[in-house]
Amino acid sequence: MxxxxxxxxxxxxxxxxxxxxxxxxxxxxxxxxxxxxxVARSRDKVEESIGLQRLALQRQRTITLIAVPGILVCIVAIGYLVLRYF
Structure with missing residues (x-):
């Protein structure tokens, strides 16, 4: 060559x-x-998930503030009825 x-x-x-x-x-x-x-789509999904989790926590707090006192009132009422009739 x-x-x-x-x-x-x-x-x-x-x-x-x-x-x-x-x-x-x-x-x-x-x-x-x-x-x-x-990565951008993943970041958007994570932000959406965090937002939904925050909303769920707010709803849980609201339900807790309403349900716990209601349950306590029911327990006290049942206790009153049990003590009154027995």
């Missing part, structure tokens, strides 16, 4: 490597964009 052929072959190999690297970089850019979108 002559020196000129060797240079030509080397140049072709280098061009193939360059083209392959460009393709890989394009694929990586697409994957990065997809990953960023998934």
């Amino acid at each position: 002559s020196d000129e052929q060797y240079r030509h072959e080397s140049l072709n190999v280098l061009r193939e490597i360059r083209d392959t690297q460009r393709e890989i970089l394009a694929q990586l850019a697409a994957q990065r964009t997809l990953a960023e979108q998934q």
Whole structure:
């Protein structure tokens, strides 16, 4: 193989490597964009979940403030009836 052929072959190999690297970089850019979108969606879902949990805690507090006194009143009333009739 002559020196000129060797240079030509080397140049072709280098061009193939360059083209392959460009393709890989394009694929990586697409994957990065997809990953960023998934992270954004995940962040939105987490925020929504936290909001729903806060709402559930508020409702639980409200129910507790209403139900616990009602239950205590019922227990006292049952106790009164038991003491009165026995």
